[in-house]
Each structure stands twice: as C-alpha cells, then as structure tokens.
Amino acid sequence: MIRRLAWVEWKRVMRTPLAWVMLAVSLCLLSWQFLGTLEAFVGMQTGDRILGLTHHLGLQLFGLAAVVLFIITPILTMRVFSEAFRSGTYTLLSSSAISVSDILLGKFFGILLLQLPFVLMPAGLSLTLTTGTTLDLGLIAAATLGLILLSVLYTAIGLYLSILSENPAVAAAGAYGLSLLLSLLDQHTASGGFLHWLAWPSHYLNLQMGLVHSGDIAYFLLLMLFFLGLSYQRLDQRRCG
Amino acid sequence: MSTLLNAKQLQRSFHSRLVVEPLDLQLSTGDILGLLGPNGAGKSTIMRMLCGDLAPSGGTVEIGGDDLLQQPLPCKRRIGFLPERPPLHHDQTVDEYLTDCAYLRGMDRSACKTARLQSKQQCGLESVGSRLIRKLSKGYQQRVGLAQAIIHDPQVVILDEPTDGLDPAQIRQVRELIRSLAETRGVILSSHILPEIQATCNRVVILQDGRTVYSGDLSTPASPCYRIGLEQDPDEVLIAALSPVTSVEHLHTDYFRVTLKTGANPSELSRLILEKGWGLIELTPETLSLEQRYLQATTGGES
Known part of the structure; x- marks a missing residue:
C-alpha cells in the first residue's frame, strides 16, 4: 500500500505545472553552476589546483544542489497533509484500508520520488565530463548519497510541519525555519557539543568531499526517524482526538 | 438478513465533553438507516467513528463480525464513506480521481478500470469522465464523491448529507441510487432534512445534543x-x-x-x-x- 500511495502522490504532483517549473528552474541553476565551476577550474593555473575537478564539483555543484533542495522541499511538502486536512481529502485515506503508518510512509516516499530528479541532477551533469576526463566516481557517489540523505531529512521535517498546520503557507514557513535552524546550529556553539552535532552542514560536507562516515549517515537517518516518529504520533493523535 | 454493522455503547468525548452519548446501532443488508438531527447533534461524529476515521472514546463497532478497533483494515475494506464535504482532488479529472481511489483500495489495474466504469455508470458520470473535478457543478461533484464511496463495492455505505446542495432532480436520482445500493448492502445516511429521511430510509435514529432520543422503524408505529x-x-x-x-x-x-x-x-x-x-x-x-x-x-x- 505504501508503494501505491507513493505512486499516486507522485502522479498527482507531476500532473501540476509546479513540479515541471521547479525541475526546469533547478536544471538551469545547476547547469549554470556546473559550467561556472568548470570554467573556473579550466582557467586555474596548474599550481593553483589544490583540489581536483571532482572536489570542486562536489563542493560547488553539490553545495548549490543542497540549497535547491532546501528551497523546493517545503514547497513540495507543505500541501501534503495541511491541504488534505483542510480540503477533507485526508478522510479518503483515513477511511480506507490503509494504516496511519502506511499513509505517512506512502506520502514520504512519494515526495522522495519527486525529489529524485533534483537529487540525481548534479551527478548527471558531472558524469557528462567522463568522456573528456577522469572523474572520482566514488566522490560523486558519496556526494549524491549526501543529497539523498539531505532530501530525506528535509522531507521528514516538511511532512511533520505539514501535519502540524492546516495552512500550507504556515507549514512551509515552519519547515524553512526548522531546516535553517538545523543548518545554523554549528555556528556559535561549542565544537563537539550536542548542538554542534545536531547541525547538518558538517555531516553533509564530509559526504561532499567523498568521506562516507557511518556516523554521518546515522545522523541523517536518526533525525529522519525522529521527525517521522513525531509525524506518526500527531496523525494517530488526530484520529484519537 | 445478516448483520453487517453492530455498534454497541459507542460514545465520543472531545476535551472531556461528551458529544456522543452511548449509542447502539445495528445495520443489516437491505437497511437504509437514517441519522436525523439538527446541526451539531453528533451525526457526523458518529459517522466518522463508524468508518474508522475517528476513534471512539468508548464502545465497540463490529463490521462483518470483525472489530473495527482491533482489525481496522479488513473492516475498512467493507466500508464506503462519503463525508459531508466530498474528499475530492479538484485538479484531477473524474477518471483520474476514481482510478486513484480504486487503486488505493487495493485493486489491480484492470479491476480499477472496471470498477471506475461501473461506479461512473451507477452515479451517472459517464459523460464527465474526462472533465476536471473543479469545473463540475456541485451536484456532479457530490456524485463523484458517491462514486468513490462505492467504487470498491463495500457492504456498508455511509453517506453524510448525500443530497446536500443538489437540485430536486438530482436529489431524486441520488435517492434512487441509495435504494439500489441498499438492495445488496446496508446504507447509513445522515440528514437534518426530515423529508429526506422519510423518502429514503426504513429505519431512523433521531439525535439531539449527541443523545439518541428516538430509534426505530419508520414503517410501523413505535409509539402506542x-x-x-x-x-x-x-x-x-x-x-x-x-x-x-x-x-x-x-x-x-x-x-x-x-x-x-x-x-x-x-x-x-x-x-x-x-x-x-x-x-x-x-x-x-x-x-x-x-x-x-x-x-x-x-x-x-x-x-
């Protein structure tokens, strides 16, 4: 049932112009960044090239991709539950033979499916260079894994905020605020402390640089589970009142 | 006639305020049970509890012999629900929407198509299959809501104010549809309009402030x-x-x-x-x- 719900969710959004406009804009931005990075790298003197081209792409192209994900995810998630509550379409699911956890996971994977092109776009652009040069494919794979984990985290946050409010704009504002807070927590906090650990940039940076630490993967998955758990609890509470 | 739905001592509180006092309901095949009461009497709350959308504060609901709270999924497969506000995705066409509804109720692709055609035919929607739901009149939107409630051929059909906003001709068609549905199923419908219940139902429960003030057959005198x-x-x-x-x-x-x-x-x-x-x-x-x-x-x- 999760697969069916995810598929229906994906189809519903893909029928709207919103998904296509966001895809087109993202492709333009990332292509611009890709070409800019490439041009800057080619223009460098050999002695100035401390990092390889793949590292430059990892930092700049995948860095911008993280910003794009930050912007598009709340737009995709804000309507998922809040509008369903407001328009009454949530009843369609809650009165069908679908459990609360399946509803939540179905919507969650539906949004992830929508984000898949955004997440794979930087890797796709980078791989166009393989005909002319040798790239560190492991680094690109690690950075793509980082983007996937980031989209998983943003989606879990966005869905939770969407459950909290029946107003999509409020849900989006909340998701932006919380995501931004998680990106700023490592500033002005003691390195090695819990709040510092709670910020995602350092975890994502490792993956951007091709360093796959199980601790970083665990960080994203733990936070995802935390927000999905909160979402489940709110949905169940809604039924019980 | 077999009992399709059996609710015992069903009650609901919101923030420690009792909005539905203990209620007993039985529904058999062929029954059209009307919930009648003024606005705020608790009709919609009862319906939401019967279809599993809202957990009761007390009591039990059995559907087809299974407990709705213990085994919600098999029970919900036997229920079709039309809430007061039809749960429609206005950006979809009628065909897309009904196909999604059938798919989410566990049907495979070919069964989805058959079910869609059948429910469209039952609800008189053949001519509007390719139209966007938001462009349909309120009457047609209500019919789309009805079609989604019956698309998976449920044994119990629960309809909250099904004729709300319809013109007299449409009301007559919906009544006929409800009667035809009840030939092989049990139907519960709510309304605050007396003639609506009188024209459609064979049994009635009258509610006032969440309390059952009358429950009985419409065809025979219940009071001496x-x-x-x-x-x-x-x-x-x-x-x-x-x-x-x-x-x-x-x-x-x-x-x-x-x-x-x-x-x-x-x-x-x-x-x-x-x-x-x-x-x-x-x-x-x-x-x-x-x-x-x-x-x-x-x-x-x-x-």
Missing part, C-alpha cells in the same frame, strides 16, 4: 398513540390519571392524543372511559409521522 374523541370534555389530568395512560395531549375541543404505557391494551382504555361515563366517540390508533416524532423528540420528552 391513540386519538380519542369524547362526548364529555374531562380535564386532561383526569385522563392522564387512567392506569394505562402515560401522557395526554389536548388536540381540539373533545379530541385528545393519548399515549399508552408499553404493553397496555387500548380495550382497557375504552373500558375505563366508558366506566367514567365520558362517552367514547372515537378511538383510533395513530401512527406518528416522522415530523411528529422528530418534534416530540427534539423539543422535549422521548416519544
């Missing part, structure tokens, strides 16, 4: 009411004092409506009237119309 005419004009109190009588209502001049105690015999009443020498002119069993029952129930006293 008699209209009596007397030559003399005795005081109401004297008639009420007769042993088989529970209440008396003065209709006009020498005519009264008398309600007898449960199990009391009207022959006993006539014997006592003759003994008193009041001169019995008329003693007619009176079937309360739904309107009388509704007014009796909602303006004080149980019928």
Whole structure:
C-alpha cells in the first residue's frame, strides 16, 4: 500500500505545472553552476589546483544542489497533509484500508520520488565530463548519497510541519525555519557539543568531499526517524482526538 | 438478513465533553438507516467513528463480525464513506480521481478500470469522465464523491448529507441510487432534512445534543398513540390519571392524543372511559409521522 500511495502522490504532483517549473528552474541553476565551476577550474593555473575537478564539483555543484533542495522541499511538502486536512481529502485515506503508518510512509516516499530528479541532477551533469576526463566516481557517489540523505531529512521535517498546520503557507514557513535552524546550529556553539552535532552542514560536507562516515549517515537517518516518529504520533493523535 | 454493522455503547468525548452519548446501532443488508438531527447533534461524529476515521472514546463497532478497533483494515475494506464535504482532488479529472481511489483500495489495474466504469455508470458520470473535478457543478461533484464511496463495492455505505446542495432532480436520482445500493448492502445516511429521511430510509435514529432520543422503524408505529374523541370534555389530568395512560395531549375541543404505557391494551382504555361515563366517540390508533416524532423528540420528552 505504501508503494501505491507513493505512486499516486507522485502522479498527482507531476500532473501540476509546479513540479515541471521547479525541475526546469533547478536544471538551469545547476547547469549554470556546473559550467561556472568548470570554467573556473579550466582557467586555474596548474599550481593553483589544490583540489581536483571532482572536489570542486562536489563542493560547488553539490553545495548549490543542497540549497535547491532546501528551497523546493517545503514547497513540495507543505500541501501534503495541511491541504488534505483542510480540503477533507485526508478522510479518503483515513477511511480506507490503509494504516496511519502506511499513509505517512506512502506520502514520504512519494515526495522522495519527486525529489529524485533534483537529487540525481548534479551527478548527471558531472558524469557528462567522463568522456573528456577522469572523474572520482566514488566522490560523486558519496556526494549524491549526501543529497539523498539531505532530501530525506528535509522531507521528514516538511511532512511533520505539514501535519502540524492546516495552512500550507504556515507549514512551509515552519519547515524553512526548522531546516535553517538545523543548518545554523554549528555556528556559535561549542565544537563537539550536542548542538554542534545536531547541525547538518558538517555531516553533509564530509559526504561532499567523498568521506562516507557511518556516523554521518546515522545522523541523517536518526533525525529522519525522529521527525517521522513525531509525524506518526500527531496523525494517530488526530484520529484519537 | 445478516448483520453487517453492530455498534454497541459507542460514545465520543472531545476535551472531556461528551458529544456522543452511548449509542447502539445495528445495520443489516437491505437497511437504509437514517441519522436525523439538527446541526451539531453528533451525526457526523458518529459517522466518522463508524468508518474508522475517528476513534471512539468508548464502545465497540463490529463490521462483518470483525472489530473495527482491533482489525481496522479488513473492516475498512467493507466500508464506503462519503463525508459531508466530498474528499475530492479538484485538479484531477473524474477518471483520474476514481482510478486513484480504486487503486488505493487495493485493486489491480484492470479491476480499477472496471470498477471506475461501473461506479461512473451507477452515479451517472459517464459523460464527465474526462472533465476536471473543479469545473463540475456541485451536484456532479457530490456524485463523484458517491462514486468513490462505492467504487470498491463495500457492504456498508455511509453517506453524510448525500443530497446536500443538489437540485430536486438530482436529489431524486441520488435517492434512487441509495435504494439500489441498499438492495445488496446496508446504507447509513445522515440528514437534518426530515423529508429526506422519510423518502429514503426504513429505519431512523433521531439525535439531539449527541443523545439518541428516538430509534426505530419508520414503517410501523413505535409509539402506542391513540386519538380519542369524547362526548364529555374531562380535564386532561383526569385522563392522564387512567392506569394505562402515560401522557395526554389536548388536540381540539373533545379530541385528545393519548399515549399508552408499553404493553397496555387500548380495550382497557375504552373500558375505563366508558366506566367514567365520558362517552367514547372515537378511538383510533395513530401512527406518528416522522415530523411528529422528530418534534416530540427534539423539543422535549422521548416519544
């Protein structure tokens, strides 16, 4: 049932112009960044090239991709539950033979499916260079894994905020605020402390640089589970009142 | 007839305020049960509990022999629900929406298409399959809501205000559809419109402030009411004092409506009237119309 719900969710959004406009804009931005990075790298003197081209792409192209994900995810998630509550379409699911956890996971994977092109776009652009040069494919794979984990985290946050409010704009504002807070927590906090650990940039940076630490993967998955758990609890509470 | 739905002592509180007092409901194949009551009486809350959208604070609901709380998924497969506001995705066409509904109810692709065509035909939607839902009239949107409720061929169909916003011709069509659905299923519908319930249902539950004030069959008199005419004009109190009588209502001049105690015999009443020498002119069993029952129930006293 999760697969069916995810598929229906994906189809519903893909029928709207919103998904296509966001895809087109993202492709333009990332292509611009890709070409800019490439041009800057080619223009460098050999002695100035401390990092390889793949590292430059990892930092700049995948860095911008993280910003794009930050912007598009709340737009995709804000309507998922809040509008369903407001328009009454949530009843369609809650009165069908679908459990609360399946509803939540179905919507969650539906949004992830929508984000898949955004997440794979930087890797796709980078791989166009393989005909002319040798790239560190492991680094690109690690950075793509980082983007996937980031989209998983943003989606879990966005869905939770969407459950909290029946107003999509409020849900989006909340998701932006919380995501931004998680990106700023490592500033002005003691390195090695819990709040510092709670910020995602350092975890994502490792993956951007091709360093796959199980601790970083665990960080994203733990936070995802935390927000999905909160979402489940709110949905169940809604039924019980 | 098999019992499709059995609710026992179903109740619901919101923030420690009891909004639905303990309620018993049974539904069998062929039944069209109407929930009648003014706005805010608890009809929608009861319906949401019956379809599993809202957990009851107490009591049980069995659907097809399974407990809705213990085994929600098999129970919900047997239920089709149309909420007060049809759960429509306005940016989809009717075909897309109904296909998604069938798919989410576990049907495979070919079954989805068959179910979609069947429900469209039942609800008179053949001509609007490719139109966007938001561009349909309210009547058509209501029919799309009905179509999604029956697309998976449920045994129990729960309809919250199904004729709300429809024109008279559409109301007649929906009534016919409900009757045809009830031939092989059980239907529960709610309304605050008396003629709606009277025209469609064979049983009724009247609600007032979350309390069941009347529950019974519409086709037979549930209350032992008699209209009596007397030559003399005795005081109401004297008639009420007769042993088989529970209440008396003065209709006009020498005519009264008398309600007898449960199990009391009207022959006993006539014997006592003759003994008193009041001169019995008329003693007619009176079937309360739904309107009388509704007014009796909602303006004080149980019928």
